Amino acid sequence: MRYPFLLIFVFAFLLLPQVFAADGAVSSKKLVDGGIPLPRETSYQERGAGVGLAVGGLFPSGEKCKNLFQWQGTGEFYYWPNISAGADIRMYGGNIDKEYAMIFQRYHVYGRYHVLMSPNWSVYVNPSFGFESTDLSKIRDDSNDNSFGLDEESQSEITGCDDEYSLDGFSTGMEIGSGWVFLPDWGTFSALGLDYSSAGVGQLSFYLGLSFNIRNHWNYLKEDFLGSWISLEFIAHHYFTDEKTSWGEAILLAFVLNI
Numbered sequence: 138m139r140y141p142f143l144l145i146f147v148f149a150f151l152l153l154p155q156v157f158a159a160d161g162a163v164s165s166k167k168l169v170d171g172g173i174p175l176p177r178e179t180s181y182q183e184r185g186a187g188v189g190l191a192v193g194g195l196f197p198s199g200e201k202c203k204n205l206f207q208w209q210g211t212g213e214f215y216y217w218p219n220i221s222a223g224a225d226i227r228m229y230g231g232n233i234d235k236e237y238a239m240i241f242q243r244y245h246v247y248g249r250y251h252v253l254m255s256p257n258w259s260v261y262v263n264p265s266f267g268f269e270s271t272d273l274s275k276i277r278d279d280s281n282d283n284s285f286g287l288d289e290e291s292q293s294e295i296t297g298c299d300d301e302y303s304l305d306g307f308s309t310g311m312e313i314g315s316g317w318v319f320l321p322d323w324g325t326f327s328a329l330g331l332d333y334s335s336a337g338v339g340q341l342s343f344y345l346g347l348s349f350n351i352r353n354h355w356n357y358l359k360e361d362f363l364g365s366w367i368s369l370e371f372i373a374h375h376y377f378t379d380e381k382t383s384w385g386e387a388i389l390l391a392f393v394l395n396i
Contacts, residue, residue, distance in 0.1 A: 172364035173316040174348035183218040193389035205231040257318040306335035339377035346370040364395040
């Protein structure tokens with residue numbers, strides 16, 4: 138595995154804040170002001186609603202596949218302090234080689250069960266259900282194409298990144314994650330997720346992120362919003378249909394706002 142340390146990090150991350158909170162150092166579980174940042178443009182707030190938007194780049198797992206532009210957004214509502222639900226959309230696309238362009242779309246709904254371990258540390262479990270679709274379009278005509286619209290050279294190039302458009306149809310998933318505010322202005326988060334689609338493709342994903350609390354530095358946000366974070370998020374993903382050493386990555390800049 139290209140990132141074996143990530144699996145270890147995710148589980149260590151869930152336990153690390155408890156080390157700092159040992160020996161009764163935390164006597165109350167009242168949520169820290171501003172909430173706790175979480176993966177996929179969300180934050181833990183116990184109430185209200187939140188929206189998030191992220192943009193960045195996708196570096197696919199295929200050796201011959203070009204880098205793609207990615208953006209995603211999330212909307213979430215808290216029904217009870219420990220239960221929230223929401224919907225998210227993810228899109229990425231661009232020219233995957235010299236002849237073909239791709240647009241991938243992912244629409245998911247999810248529910249989350251949150252546990253506030255200390256005022257500045259929360260964990261959650263997150264089942265999801267959704268739909269994925271991929272549009273592969275030709276950007277240059279070629280009379281030598283085969284029956285699938287690909288000449289031999291293009292077929293070879295696209296085969297190197299076909300994992301990135303292999304998720305089609307309905308899918309279900311499960312994710313566990315955690316967020317931790319380790320300084321008044323700074324928080325971090327991590328998660329491990331597994332998705333499986335009706336196309337018979339499984340995807341394992343790791344999330345790591347660092348967040349800055351801009352609410353602490355803007356009185357307007359303090360007065361009218363529960364939380365506001367800017368996050369840098371790193372995602373590593375692996376498709377079960379691919380070789381075990383092949384991973385794709387994405388780096389996103391995200392903005393989260395809770396009311």
